[in-house]
Structures are given as structure tokens and as C-alpha cells.
Amino acid sequence: MPTNVLGTPLQACCMKPRTGFYRDGYCRTGPNDIGLHTVCAVVTAEFLEFSRSRGNDLSTPRPEFEFPGLKAGDSWCLCVSRWAEALQAGKAPAVVLEATHLSALEFVSLEDLRAHAVNS
Secondary structure: OEEEEOOOEEOOOOOEOOOOOOOOOOOOOOOOOOOOOOEEEOOOOOHHHHHHHHOOOOOOOOOHEEEOOOOOEEEEEEEEEHHHHHHOOOOOOEOHHHHEHHHHHOOOOOHHHHHHHHHO
């Protein structure tokens, strides 16, 4: 099992809707995951609007990809670069540290993730 940013086994992020690059509920990554979907976030309406303004509409259902669309309060594996961009803009959603993959630390600090932790 992969490791989370706390150095313990990676926990599931969300099964409904099923998230992750591999759609297995985990923010795992691998060689084909160019976006690095490693941050387990609890999305807000503000973040969803921010993401849409950046060209990634996560609210609109896409049945052809079995994607129901997200609403505020849903957990989702975000690309670490999008989370970092939202952080810079003051719109970063909360993070579930236990379900955020260790490799996210290559791009964002544990301090920033802890500051936005669900259970901080």
C-alpha cells in the first residue's frame, strides 16, 4: 500500500463518487498519471468555481466518463498543481492528510497541507 504525507498507509479518499486517477477511491499515482492526482480534498463551492475558471469544470456531470459532477462537501483526489494554485489564490479546499499521497510533498509543503487539514 502506498504511503500518505504522514508516513502511514494511504487511506481511501472517497468511494462515492469513486475518485482517484485509477478510480479506486485512493489518491494513488503512477507513470500514466500526468496530473498527479495525489491530494485528497473536501471541495467547496468556492474551489469548484475557481477550478472551473481555470478550465477544469468539476461540477458538471460527464456520464461518458462515469463522472457524476462534484458538489461542495464531496471528497476528491485533486491534481497537486491545482491544489497549489488554489492555495496561492487563497481558495485551497481542506485536505484529508491520511488520504493524501506522499508524493504531494514534492510540490507542496506538509506545513501548508497541515494548515488546511480537515482535522487540524
